[in-house]
Amino acid sequence: MSFNFEENKTTTILGHSGCGKSTLLKLISGIIDPNEGTITVGNTSDRLGKIAYMQQRDLLFNWLTVKENAILPLRIKGNYKDFSDSDVLQKAKILGIENVLDYYPLQLSGGMKQRVAFLRTILQDSDFILLDEPFASLDAIRRLELYNWIENIKEKINKSFILVTHDIEEAIYLSDIVIIMLPGSNNFIHVKNITIPHPRKNSIITSQKFVKYKKQLLEDLQNVKNY
Amino acid sequence: MLKIINKLFNYFLEWYMAIIIFLILIVIWQLLSNFKLIEPWLLPSPIDIIKELINSKEFMIYHTGVTAIEVISGFLLAIVLGAIFGLMMNLSKVLQKSLLPYIIASQVIPIFALAPILIVWFGAGFLSKIIVVFLISFFPIVIGVFDGLKNYDTDMENLLKTMGANKIQIYLRLRIKLALPSLFSGIKVSSVSSVIGAVVAEWIGSKAGLGWIMKVSGPLFQTDRVFASILLLSIFASILFYVVKLLEINLSKINKGV
Numbered sequence: 001m002s003f004n005f006e007e008n009k010t011t012t013i014l015g016h017s018g019c020g021k022s023t024l025l026k027l028i029s030g031i032i033d034p035n036e037g038t039i040t041v042g043n044t045s046d047r048l049g050k051i052a053y054m055q056q057r058d059l060l061f062n063w064l065t066v067k068e069n070a071i072l073p074l075r076i077k078g079n080y081k082d083f084s085d086s087d088v089l090q091k092a093k094i095l096g097i098e099n100v101l102d103y104y105p106l107q108l109s110g111g112m113k114q115r116v117a118f119l120r121t122i123l124q125d126s127d128f129i130l131l132d133e134p135f136a137s138l139d140a141i142r143r144l145e146l147y148n149w150i151e152n153i154k155e156k157i158n159k160s161f162i163l164v165t166h167d168i169e170e171a172i173y174l175s176d177i178v179i180i181m182l183p184g185s186n187n188f189i190h191v192k193n194i195t196i197p198h199p200r201k202n203s204i205i206t207s208q209k210f211v212k213y214k215k216q217l218l219e220d221l222q223n224v225k226n227y
Numbered sequence: 228m229l230k231i232i233n234k235l236f237n238y239f240l241e242w243y244m245a246i247i248i249f250l251i252l253i254v255i256w257q258l259l260s261n262f263k264l265i266e267p268w269l270l271p272s273p274i275d276i277i278k279e280l281i282n283s284k285e286f287m288i289y290h291t292g293v294t295a296i297e298v299i300s301g302f303l304l305a306i307v308l309g310a311i312f313g314l315m316m317n318l319s320k321v322l323q324k325s326l327l328p329y330i331i332a333s334q335v336i337p338i339f340a341l342a343p344i345l346i347v348w349f350g351a352g353f354l355s356k357i358i359v360v361f362l363i364s365f366f367p368i369v370i371g372v373f374d375g376l377k378n379y380d381t382d383m384e385n386l387l388k389t390m391g392a393n394k395i396q397i398y399l400r401l402r403i404k405l406a407l408p409s410l411f412s413g414i415k416v417s418s419v420s421s422v423i424g425a426v427v428a429e430w431i432g433s434k435a436g437l438g439w440i441m442k443v444s445g446p447l448f449q450t451d452r453v454f455a456s457i458l459l460l461s462i463f464a465s466i467l468f469y470v471v472k473l474l475e476i477n478l479s480k481i482n483k484g485v
Contacts, residue, residue, distance in 0.1 A: 062483060
């Protein structure tokens with residue numbers, strides 16, 4: 001299979017459970033290497049440290065404060081000093097977690113922890129951001145809130161997102177391109193462009209265009225099942 | 228100051244039953260001696276022991292100091308080498324396979340059998356005592372580090388890798404932190420047994436220390452002196468244990484803020 005992820009766009013990989021979505025993200029991020037073929041970012045296949053990867057669990061370090069957790073990628077690369085506190089604060093504000101920067105993760109709710117993990121992911125100095133069902137553990141209302149925050153933050157940063165999910169609404173809300181992944185096989189099919197303008201608001205969920213996309217994707221997914 | 232008093236008071240409230248039982252036992256002990264139910268040369272009364280402590284204050288302080296230096300040196304050596312060996316065995320399978328059998332073997336030889344030889348080899352001074360203390364406290368620490376470093380979280384390590392962390396950073400940021408609780412279990416066990424090690428070594432061959440006092444005072448029926456030494460040893464071992472515990476609370480807490 002061959003696919004180019006476009007810059008400054010959000011691409012969502014949609015597929016049934018167990019079709020290899022998470023494995024694909026592990027491959028892209030560089031945690032595992034492909035048996036055959038190459039994955040390159042820019043001109044190099046050396047990907048570790050170049051792609052931020054937010055996994056399903058929030059994976060916050062319980063012995064570090066929220067702020068220390070968020071700036072961990074900067075500390076590891078040793079470029080925290082080049083980075084201003086005000087930038088961290090500004091992004092934390094957009095995510096609504098500016099008041100808990102000195103708290104420890106265990107003092108926060110699930111939704112907040114997820115936002116902290118998201119902040120940490122976008123603070124990492126990388127052009128690509130991988131999100132592996134990051135909001136699966138949250139309830140519907142929290143998720144809508146988070147989609148809103150993500151839309152707001154995408155305005156501020158120029159980054160390419162690759163999102164993996166099995167939630168059709170999440171896929172439409174957040175992405176420019178939706179790909180449906182075939183179970184067991186090695187092919188992407190049904191690339192769909194979502195042309196709703198950014199930044200999107202929660203009200204789009206009930207818009208006609210949104211519902212139309214949803215219907216199409218649902219059909220596509222069912223077709224994939226019969227493949 | 229007020230804070231400390233407050234804390235002590237809370238401590239009393241929490242442990243008052245234990246404290247009352249302790250006081251009752253002391254009173255019974257004192258009464259048994261007062262009414263000459265037990266001969267004082269067999270079991271000196273608490274007051275006699277305190278008197279002995281005060282009368283031979285300088286003598287006691289000197290020998291407590293000797294034992295303390297032996298224990299602390301051997302104990303610190305065991306922590307440093309235990310951490311290094313535990314880490315090395317974690318990093319290299321070859322080192323693990325070649326070292327672990329000897330580390331276990333060093334532990335199955337009774338220290339009582341080994342101590343006389345060590346005293347012949349290294350003399351009756353500090354060095355032989357430090358080696359005995361080291362041998363007795365090394366094992367729990369090295370095993371604590373080794374087992375602790377086996378705890379890891381693949382997802383968290385992958386996360387650090389995607390941030391660009393190298394192996395050293397993964398150890399510093401994550402692995403070692405996750406190993407600290409297990410390391411401290413080992414250190415706590417060792418903190419108590421290291422005192423036993425020093426006394427055993429002093430007993431077998433020395434010219435100073437609380438173990439030496441006990442050895443020479445017993446046959447002379449100076450039981451008050453023996454008991455005074457036991458008291459000082461227990462106090463010293465307790466202090467050592469609580470210092471370690473305090474460090475543990477400050478350093479190894481993984482779930483902060485709860």
